[in-house]
Amino acid sequence: MTDPTPAPDPVAAPAPAPTVSCVFVCHDGAGRVLLARRGAGARDEPGTWDTGAGALEFGETFEAAVAREVQEEYTAPPLAIETIGVRNILRSDPASHWVAVVFAVEVDPARVAIGEPHKFDELGWFAPDALPSPQHSQLAPTLALYRSGRG
Numbered sequence: 001m002t003d004p005t006p007a008p009d010p011v012a013a014p015a016p017a018p019t020v021s022c023v024f025v026c027h028d029g030a031g032r033v034l035l036a037r038r039g040a041g042a043r044d045e046p047g048t049w050d051t052g053a054g055a056l057e058f059g060e061t062f063e064a065a066v067a068r069e070v071q072e073e074y075t076a077p078p079l080a081i082e083t084i085g086v087r088n089i090l091r092s093d094p095a096s097h098w099v100a101v102v103f104a105v106e107v108d109p110a111r112v113a114i115g116e117p118h119k120f121d122e123l124g125w126f127a128p129d130a131l132p133s134p135q136h137s138q139l140a141p142t143l144a145l146y147r148s149g150r151g
Helices: 061-074 139-149
Strands: 020-028 033-038 054-055 079-092 095-106 119-127
Touching: 020 061, 020 079, 020 139, 033 061, 033 139, 054 061, 061 079, 061 095, 079 139, 095 139
Parallel strands: 020 095
Antiparallel strands: 020 033, 020 054, 033 119, 079 095
16 A cells, blocks of 8 residues: 655755744833834835834843844833733735744833834834824734733
């Protein structure tokens, strides 16, 4: 009897592994959130507003990754970092799969500036009921987790 399972294709590329991303919602401690408009050089969805994020590097703690990314993207050191949840994100356009560990990060608004002008072209502080448009496809679920994770 033969095995009906086809043999693996020896030239097929292996499926990519999911990556780990640290997503952060920066806030001022008084109810406003910081959003960045993605510039023309952004990896995806240029022109949309989104929170910050960055890949977890080998050997890094989540908190160290968040502190590094907040400093790189917004030039401000975090005042407080709080883990608020995890999201499993599967996208078809562009094809990607990542695990997003989501954080609330308090920063001093006076210290915030665009740190990566090749990725972002504008920053703004917004009340949760007055968000700008257009929004990145991942913004609404990230902010929903932020709201539920903060009480």
